[in-house]
Amino acid sequence: MDSLYEIQVVDRVSFARFLELLHEDFLNNESEWENPTIERFLEAMTRYTEDIQGYYNNTNQNVDANIASWKVFADILRGAKIYE
Numbered sequence: 001m002d003s004l005y006e007i008q009v010v011d012r013v014s015f016a017r018f019l020e021l022l023h024e025d026f027l028n029n030e031s032e033w034e035n036p037t038i039e040r041f042l043e044a045m046t047r048y049t050e051d052i053q054g055y056y057n058n059t060n061q062n063v064d065a066n067i068a069s070w071k072v073f074a075d076i077l078r079g080a081k082i083y084e
Helices: 012-032 038-058 070-080
Strands: none
Touching: 012 070, 038 070
16 A cells, blocks of 8 residues: 555656545644645645755755656645645
């Protein structure tokens, strides 16, 4: 079974599965979410979108965040969960 941090998001179908996992994670682990309201989540998502290239660079991932992909979209949503 996939986990929120192990799923490989490569296409629309895997992105939809990722969204299911993100929703399940929120329902089961809301206290672990830094941004549990839609207002805070969207603000964190905006900030994380601005900073995500730094994440890729710091983790030695060869990803250009300026090129839209299902992976980048998933990483932004996953990051907004905990981004301060």
